[in-house]
Amino acid sequence: MTPRLRFAPSPTGYLHVGGARTALFNWLYARRHGGTFILRIEDTDVQRSSWEMVSGILDGLKWLGIDWDEGPEVNGPHAPYFQSERLERYRTAARDLLAKGLALEDDGAIRFKVPPGQTTFTDSVHGPIAFDNEHIENFVILRSDSHPTYHLSVVVDDIDMQVTHVIRGDDHISNTPKHVLLFHAFGATPPAFAHVPLIMGPDKKRLSKRHGATSVMEYEKQGYLPEALFNFLALLGWGTGSDDEMLSRDELVQRFTLEGISGGNAVFNTGKLDWFNHQYLLRLDDDALIARLRTRLEAAGYWRDALSGADRDWFVKVLGLLKPRAKTLNEFIDQLTPFFVDPDGYDEEGVRKHLSASGMADHLRALRDTYAAADGFTASGLERDLRALAESRGLKAGALIHATRLALTGCMVSPGLFEMLELVGRDRALARMDRLARHLTGAA
């Protein structure tokens, strides 16, 4: 029997990174063993569920590259995959149990009669786990409004859909005996269970909005690459048993085991995600990088078709300058600014530190004139000219460099000044130096 796994989100919010990781583990296991990955929408809580949320979840999964074999949009032999469309099925199941004397009516609701004894199961992550049934109350399976509770719908669906492995969050571990009891009551064999540790914030509290972004698509917005998030999430709470960390989707599939999942909760370390993202960004070839940047370039108003045509070589050089410093696609866009538009102001601290020396406007004009008269406009020549000029004027090269950087970018930090000058080009560079010189004179 080939394994059948499922991810069963409740569409009461967007795809959370914790949910995404659960989906990821299920997907990894299914792909590793040639099984089936099912997506089932647990929308029995009609008030809190919406189509917008459903499509948000699908988008998040698709963006991460997690595809499903059965479920919304693709359907399958056990359709429908929305619990809201299976309500009658749950009612029948609850009445079945009632008829068999395994459940009882209570105030219009139906409760499962928990038998005496002990309920045990073997968790692939935690090992054997036992609960005394006396600690489990006769729990409701069908509400008085005839809607199923989570316990009922989950078990009925897992039976109907022939789910063989349930990989879910640790928070379900104490629900599991209830589910095991239900599987038995329905005459079914419970699936194998694997409860994965929860994702926490840096303060070891359950990850929530106050820790920062928790939605998968929020990371997309911030300029993270799906393959980076995928890799990072896969290794959160799971060890491959080796020192390798940069692992492709396929490598992750090949190495995935339930036993490698660790028992304790895992802190979501944004810094590590940044590192992964940077690594993946660095591995993108030029055209791929440009393609990934495209939408954002358009939004910023920087895009022109020549960037992938006549100006491609220039653009590739610019990107090369930014690669060591941009950790996200958004940072690329930020740092790309001086290559597309003139500075719209000057960093205040920079002005104080680097422009307050008297005569700076004059030095800047002198440099501007030198550059205007220079034969070529390449980094090495520009550097040589600047240093010579600084020396002739009794100025430290650094001082002139910093002032020129402010003129060119408006900022105190940027890639190497001379490389930037070369790529910004003579006309724009001279204009910006003029402008700062005028600005300084006007201010004085």
Place this chain on the structure above:
RNA sequence: GCCGGUAUCGUCUAGGGGUCAGGACGGGUGGUUCUCAGCCAUCAAACCGGGGUUCGAAUCCCCGUACCGGUACCA
């Protein structure tokens, strides 16, 4: 409170009766240098505590402690 789970550097983790307890992120220092980043070199940093078992325990057992989760006609 009760039930369940977990415990290795700050973080993610490897390992697991005898190891210099390994890697990565982050951090420190030095170098490269016009700033930042990067890069190179280098350093610091952990087996929750207490009892056992054993020639030997971080590893096995017990007891604590801490943390997390559950304790709904939420999922």
